[in-house]
Amino acid sequence: MTVDSDPKLVIETKDLVKMYGPHIALQGLNLKLQSGATGILGPNGAGKSTFFKCILGLITTTSGEGTVLGYDIRTQGDLIRSKIGYMPEYDSLDPGLSAIDQVRYSGELIGMNPSQATQRAHEVLEYVGLKDQRYRKIETFSTGMKQATKLACALIHDPEILICDEPTNGLDQRARDFMLQTLRNTVNQGGRTVLMSGHVMDDIQEVCDNIVMIHKGKIVVHRRIDELAKQVDEEIEISVWGGSSRMQDSLESKGLIVRRLGRVMRIKVESEETISLILECAVESGVQVRKMGEYEPDLEDIFLLIMDKLGAEVKKTSDLMTFEHTGEASV
Ligand SMILES: Nc1ncnc2c1ncn2[C@@H]1O[C@H](COP(=O)(O)OP(=O)(O)OP(=O)(O)O)[C@@H](O)[C@H]1O
Ligand SMILES: [Mg+2]
Structure with a gap:
């Protein structure tokens, strides 16, 4: 061979x-x-x-x-x-x-x-x-x-x-x-x-x-x-201390797109100003940002993001075994 x-x-x-x-x-x-x-x-x-x-x-x-x-x-x-x-x-x-x-x-x-x-x-x-x-x-x-x-x-x-x-x-x-x-x-x-x-x-x-x-x-x-x-949007991941919901509301009120997993939030990078907007929101909502950095998704998470865009409610790839088709959106 x-x-x-x-x-x-x-x-x-x-x-x-x-x-x-x-x-x-x-x-x-x-x-x-x-x-x-x-x-x-x-x-x-x-x-x-x-x-x-x-x-x-x-x-x-x-x-x-x-x-x-x-x-x-x-x-x-x-x-x-x-x-x-x-x-x-x-x-x-x-x-x-x-x-x-x-x-x-x-x-x-x-x-x-x-x-x-x-x-x-x-x-x-x-x-x-x-x-x-x-x-x-x-x-x-x-x-x-x-x-x-x-x-x-x-x-x-x-x-x-x-x-x-x-x-x-x-x-x-x-x-x-x-x-x-x-x-x-x-x-x-x-x-x-x-x-x-x-x-x-x-x-x-x-x-x-x-x-x-x-x-x-x-x-x-x-x-x-x-x-x-490259298929998915760049995101900033932050970890906040106290007032996560307030922080989420504040971010969203400024038009940012937030994915929240408890205290950890991932915010879509829209422009060079996204980071300063996040910091402004933290001050306004009185929360401490403990960690902040570029989010590097693993393949499983990329898959979920793509499925999410398709309007499919899948939590992990193994769910595909029992997945029912929904949504008509395309990536
Ligand atoms: N012989 C058949 N007659 C009628 N419909 C079929 C036939 N084979 C497949 N289908 C339908 O065509 C679609 C595609 O089926 P297919 O078996 O190719 O999917 P799959 O991605 O291999 O799924 P799985 O992960 O369950 O193996 C499904 O909606 C299925 O119900
Ligand atoms: Mg098959």
């Missing part, structure tokens, strides 16, 4: 629309994905799995177009699937088979000859940490072992692109860490492109360099993760 350091365009969609009957699942996605690792983050029903199935050529698109490694998603699904490994979100395993037979079988299904498939099945099961369990029946496996088997099936033909739909779903901390590390190795040491979906920023952050946030079938953010902070 060689590591390709220059990112190249691997997936492109133009105005991609997918309807299920009258229900619109993808509302015209325009996306250019580079090689490397990209995380697709979005609430339940956002369209993540539908997007994967469209680019794999597994379902027909309603309108729009797309290519994967230059192949047309509408007409060249077979070729695309020979270059992509797909780990679906649903349980795709046969409980009565041993792991080695299941993985070998998935290789044969995509056209590998039996001896080649057998040899690769041993290699990939070792890669996903199941060397010692490979002859056991899948029905005896934990969720973590099943997810690892699904990953092995996806890797059998040494694909250029690996698509993992919620790879950490249902995993405990140890299995999760191992899964994310394996995906990271597939990118860093294997030089492969990985696309993974998920509900939790922490998981995506551990593997991916880029992030795409999907909301109601639309892309709301597509950025390098290390540039995500």
Whole structure:
């Protein structure tokens, strides 16, 4: 395997629309994905799995177009699937088979000859940490072992692109860490492109360099993760002693936008005068400002700010599992 350091365009969609009957699942996605690792983050029903199935050529698109490694998603699904490994979100395993037979079988299904498939099945099961369990029946496996088997099936033909739909779903901390590390190795040491979906920023952050946030079938953010902070407004964080509500009222009466978490307040930087306005408010409302500084949000907080702009009441990324769609605003 060689590591390709220059990112190249691997997936492109133009105005991609997918309807299920009258229900619109993808509302015209325009996306250019580079090689490397990209995380697709979005609430339940956002369209993540539908997007994967469209680019794999597994379902027909309603309108729009797309290519994967230059192949047309509408007409060249077979070729695309020979270059992509797909780990679906649903349980795709046969409980009565041993792991080695299941993985070998998935290789044969995509056209590998039996001896080649057998040899690769041993290699990939070792890669996903199941060397010692490979002859056991899948029905005896934990969720973590099943997810690892699904990953092995996806890797059998040494694909250029690996698509993992919620790879950490249902995993405990140890299995999760191992899964994310394996995906990271597939990118860093294997030089492969990985696309993974998920509900939790922490998981995506551990593997991916880029992030795409999907909301109601639309892309709301597509950025390098290390540039995500640019997506949100700059804020000053202050910590006050006594009279927090009075301080908040005073700030708001001067037209400042305040996010308050008890004694800590974050105030949107509107201009160079914001700091002096904050100090004026402190004097007027008779409170002591204990701490003041530029607020540096973590990724989880950035995500919440973006969701807030969308009118979505989400408190943390894990809420996306049970999230009901609200609001029509766009970022
Ligand atoms: N086969 C189908 N028939 C009808 N509607 C569907 C079908 N598959 C998905 N949908 C709908 O399309 C929308 C997008 O679903 P999709 O499964 O792509 O979302 P998702 O982001 O993968 O969600 P999750 O986080 O729950 O896996 C949802 O509203 C869903 O109910
Ligand atoms: Mg899904």
